[in-house]
Amino acid sequence: KKASIGVTGLAVMGRNLARNLARHGHTVALHNRSEARTRTLVEQFGDEGDFIPAYSAQEFVNALERPRQIVIMVQAGGPTDAVIEEFAPLLEPGDVIVDAGNAHFADTRRREAALRERGLHFVGTGVSGGEEGALNGPSIMPGGSKESYESLGPLFEDISAKVDGDPCCTHIGADGAGHFVKMVHNGIEYADMQLIAESFDLLRGAAGYSPAETADVFSTWNTGRLESYLIEITAEVLKHVDGSGKPFVDIVEDAAEQKGTGRWTVQIGLDLGVPISGIAEAVFARSLSGSKPLRAAARGLAGPARTPLKGAALETFADDVEQALYASKVVAYAQGFNQIQAGATEYGWDIDLGAVASIWRGGCIIRAKFLNDITAAYAEDPALPTLLTAGAFRKAVEDAQDSWRSVISTAVQLGIPTPGFSTALAYYDGLRADRLPAALVQGQRDFFGAHTYRRVDREGSFHTLWATDSRDEVGA
Numbered sequence: 035k036k037a038s039i040g041v042t043g044l045a046v047m048g049r050n051l052a053r054n055l056a057r058h059g060h061t062v063a064l065h066n067r068s069e070a071r072t073r074t075l076v077e078q079f080g081d082e083g084d085f086i087p088a089y090s091a092q093e094f095v096n097a098l099e100r101p102r103q104i105v106i107m108v109q110a111g112g113p114t115d116a117v118i119e120e121f122a123p124l125l126e127p128g129d130v131i132v133d134a135g136n137a138h139f140a141d142t143r144r145r146e147a148a149l150r151e152r153g154l155h156f157v158g159t160g161v162s163g164g165e166e167g168a169l170n171g172p173s174i175m176p177g178g179s180k181e182s183y184e185s186l187g188p189l190f191e192d193i194s195a196k197v198d199g200d201p202c203c204t205h206i207g208a209d210g211a212g213h214f215v216k217m218v219h220n221g222i223e224y225a226d227m228q229l230i231a232e233s234f235d236l237l238r239g240a241a242g243y244s245p246a247e248t249a250d251v252f253s254t255w256n257t258g259r260l261e262s263y264l265i266e267i268t269a270e271v272l273k274h275v276d277g278s279g280k281p282f283v284d285i286v287e288d289a290a291e292q293k294g295t296g297r298w299t300v301q302i303g304l305d306l307g308v309p310i311s312g313i314a315e316a317v318f319a320r321s322l323s324g325s326k327p328l329r330a331a332a333r334g335l336a337g338p339a340r341t342p343l344k345g346a347a348l349e350t351f352a353d354d355v356e357q358a359l360y361a362s363k364v365v366a367y368a369q370g371f372n373q374i375q376a377g378a379t380e381y382g383w384d385i386d387l388g389a390v391a392s393i394w395r396g397g398c399i400i401r402a403k404f405l406n407d408i409t410a411a412y413a414e415d416p417a418l419p420t421l422l423t424a425g426a427f428r429k430a431v432e433d434a435q436d437s438w439r440s441v442i443s444t445a446v447q448l449g450i451p452t453p454g455f456s457t458a459l460a461y462y463d464g465l466r467a468d469r470l471p472a473a474l475v476q477g478q479r480d481f482f483g484a485h486t487y488r489r490v491d492r493e494g495s496f497h498t499l500w501a502t503d504s505r506d507e508v509g510a
């Protein structure tokens with residue numbers, strides 16, 4: 035019997051993906067650079083399904099049905115190229131190589147083009163949900179050719195998370211589209227986490243809640259429109275009391291680390307010219323938290339008195355923060371989806387944004403009830419310019435704006451940093467403005483660099499002769 039799919043790279047992610055496939059009745063060929071991982075997998079989990087262990091690349095390739103489908107689950111970058119080069123010469127036209135690691139989408143585009151020349155399908159695939167998701171059902175975002183999805187799709191849909199019976203897997207688009215969408219998913223995840231962290235900081239710093247009390251607030255929020263995996267685990271983390279008897283959040287160093295996908299999202303946002311300020315602030319907030327010498331040097335800089343809230347303001351504060359969090363979250367997602375739209379335009383991908391929201395409802399880190407509303411918004415208008423103007427979101431954000439503004443005012447008054455909330459509101463106000471001071475910026479640019487400007491009342495481009503007393507205008 036031959037295997038319908040093979041997995042090479044059997045560290046935690048590859049092992050769990052292989053087990054997930056086997057548990058769903060698929061025969062899985064196994065391979066890893068060092069043999070020990072393959073042997074251990076078969077020894078420990080061999081009874082979970084049909085595995086064919088292989089101890090050489092040729093043996094692995096021979097174990098597979100045609101068209102062969104090989105999932106690579108190794109470190110992104112050089113190791114992925116090395117593994118592709120190991121297998122590609124052994125494959126035949128029509129075979130499929132899947133990279134399920136966290137590759138940069140530009141690498142995926144390069145690899146896809148090179149392998150297409152050799153008659154092979156290359157499918158860069160985003161996989162979200164960590165090791166638990168890989169085993170029990172991740173959210174899967176495959177790119178690559180439509181043709182490759184015909185054979186691969188059913189397998190991946192089978193092992194993906196399910197929500198309301200729908201698989202959390204769909205063909206995203208050609209070449210690097212899957213890894214691009216996974217990248218933006220991670221960027222949104224950064225923004226979501228930052229906004230939640232700011233909510234906690236405000237509840238504690240402005241309203242005087244203990245960590246345990248904030249945990250209760252998050253648990254309550256998790257029964258409403260904010261219901262999501264991240265809110266759920268936030269309550270768990272905040273409830274946790276360390277062995278020392280102190281709240282866990284107080285014994286952990288306040289320096290957030292990052293592995294780089296948030297940074298990629300921001301870099302590409304800059305390249306595409308998409309204002310993803312929520313994601314950018316979240317990445318910068320992590321950088322600031324980790325800038326130890328800078329923070330040490332600045333300790334002691336004056337701030338306002340931290341007079342805690344009292345009376346009516348205190349009473350409504352948790353609700354106000356919920357509104358601010360919700361509205362800021364809508365902005366972060368609106369920006370992220372705009373980035374996917376911009377990527378699709380730039381690289382010629384036909385991406386169904388509603389389907390993307392739908393496959394993020396389960397398995398992945400940003401899974402949330404809220405995503406149903408995004409799918410509904412794009413179902414109503416696939417060309418929606420921004421989620422902020424979609425029926426349900428528009429009303430909710432407009433209703434939230436008084437609280438949103440009041441929470442940010444409180445934060446400013448008390449000196450509590452809320453980069454995520456603040457940039458989200460600035461974006462909202464920027465988008466809805468009739469006139470922006472960008473007109474002045476154009477004037478400055480024209481003054482010092484003769485960069486020209488366009489007028490509201492006439493076609494063409496113009497330059498004012500700023501150096502002359504008459505300030506005559508020349509047009510083209």
Ligand code: NDP
Nearest residue numbers: 043044045046047067068107108109110113135136164165
């Ligand atoms: P690692 O990223 O730690 O990679 C270890 C695996 O890569 C091992 O199987 C190792 O083989 C193999 N490897 C490394 N270099 C080479 C090489 N030059 N040639 C052949 N094989 C090599 O494993 P993870 O399981 O943590 O992650 C796998 C991929 O999945 C990564 O791209 C990661 O970014 C991505 N990912 C991880 C998530 C997570 O939660 N961990 C979540 C989503 C995606 P050997 O055993 O011989 O050393």
